[in-house]
Amino acid sequence: MYSDKVMEHFTNPRNVGEIPDADGIGEVGNARCGDIMKMWIKVENNIITDIKFKTFGCGAAIATSSMITELAIGKTVEEAEKITNRDVAEALEGLPPVKMHCSNLAAEALGAAIADYRKRTASTA
């Protein structure tokens, strides 16, 4: 049902964990749907230098979380913000149609972490 790439990220997810002194934290999804993603980012000079995630969800939810951390790390905040769920799905060599909607939340989770980062920097500026 899943591509080899999805299974590879599912079995060896990158960047699992939390960042205690994160600059931004985002959480999306809900238990009703069966997928909850939480993302922590560290930003230095407008560049995402570290990113970690924790995900409650299916194989697709875990693989997309893992993949977006690889896509986002080293990018500027603006570049990272432009990553879409479609980009994540493509980098994973596709997702089953039924999973495109519910479990493909990684871009929203990263977006929420970036929004949190912006809010924090705005209030300290």
Next chain:
Amino acid sequence: MEAALRPGTILVSIMHANNEVGTIQPISEIGALVRARGVRFHTDAVQTAGALDLNVDALNVDLLSISAHKFYGPKGVGALYVRKGVRLHPLIHGGGQEKRRRAGTENVAGIVGLAKAFELAQEEREAESARLQKLRDRLIEGLLQIPHTRVNGSLERRLPNNVSVCFEFIEGESLLLNLDLRGIAASSGSACTSGSLDPSHVLLAMGLSHEIAHGSLRLTLGRENTEADVDFVLQEIPGIVERLRAMSPLYQG
């Protein structure tokens, strides 16, 4: 049950045992109550054929259905017991086959296959049920050693081959994928809903939250399973659950 019967009720149908959580219903008692009111009583014994005694008089049923594939018979054939005196409208109109209840040429090979399989299942039933029950209890006991784990359904009135548990803080599909990678075939709800993203409607109806129902696992045992299979499953599952919990935002380990 009594409160659910209305003046116009003509038929009550209750499954003998639930396919997801394995709970055996008090069919005999329900049958006595229902039939005393002159209402026909049907039970779906698909899960219990081959596991429990299907004496239709002891069960107090007018109608009972079974399906061959559940007792190692051919797929695509079932049987309906109809008590003498119960008149049924034909399911398929046309020819007079199957006592005018189901028109069309009979599936003779399927019918014979079902009958033979049922005969064999009856011969082995008591010994096999006792054997599976032992394996089942060891599995349940072993899985309950994992913290934040609960058994779904009754421990006492339970199908001998059914294990259904929920592991909190994790989601069923990621658990199943991990089990599949290790060669363990399991399901998170019933096979009928494997294409659905919703948690089991049975577990939700039993009052579990969506969050917990998403972490369900059903293991069913059959004649090919051994003690060694149970050992292997109990050796693999705790580590998988722990790993998934370590990446779950819901778990504060």
